[in-house]
Amino acid sequence: GCLKPLQGSAVPIFYGHGNLDLSVIDPQRIVHPPVILIEYIDNAVTLAGIDGHVLDPVLVKSFVSAVDKMGELGASNNDLNPGNYLFAPAHRPTRILLIDWADAGVREPHETDENWKEYLDCNGAVRETKRVLAEKFTLAGLPVPASCADWQSY
Secondary structure (H helix, E strand, O other), rough: OHHHHHEEEEOOOOEEEEEOOOOOOOOOOOOOOEEEEOOOOOOOOOOOOOOHOOOOOOHHHHHHHHHHHHHHEEEEEEOOHHHHEEEEOOOOOEEEOOOOOOEEEEEOOOOOHHHHHHHHHOHHHHHHHHHHHHHHHHOOOHHHHHHHHHHOOO
């Protein structure tokens, strides 16, 4: 819910949730697992597979701003491995998305601004995002965008 303003840009679109009733195809099945329906991202590549030469510094800056905004909206992705960044389309990305929110940190209603800021600082989501993107530019032999430069050697 709190990431709704970023759906379709920095996070996939969320369509809904519920339980999957498989008793139609297996009448003995009594378990109805929870499911979520999200946007399918076609023709995407992860951070590990993206060619740094095709990354647009303006797109990277926009994505880093969106990661900052995630914290402001009350969410923090706690699983920032290279497989959780999707670049689409793969050969000339116009979107960078952060996926796999299973271990996300979510701000509680009673949490103070100071406590949430401390959590975000300790979690390091923005810092880690900038670091991995700067690393990708460096490996491609490209200048690191200003939005990532401060964290290049962190």
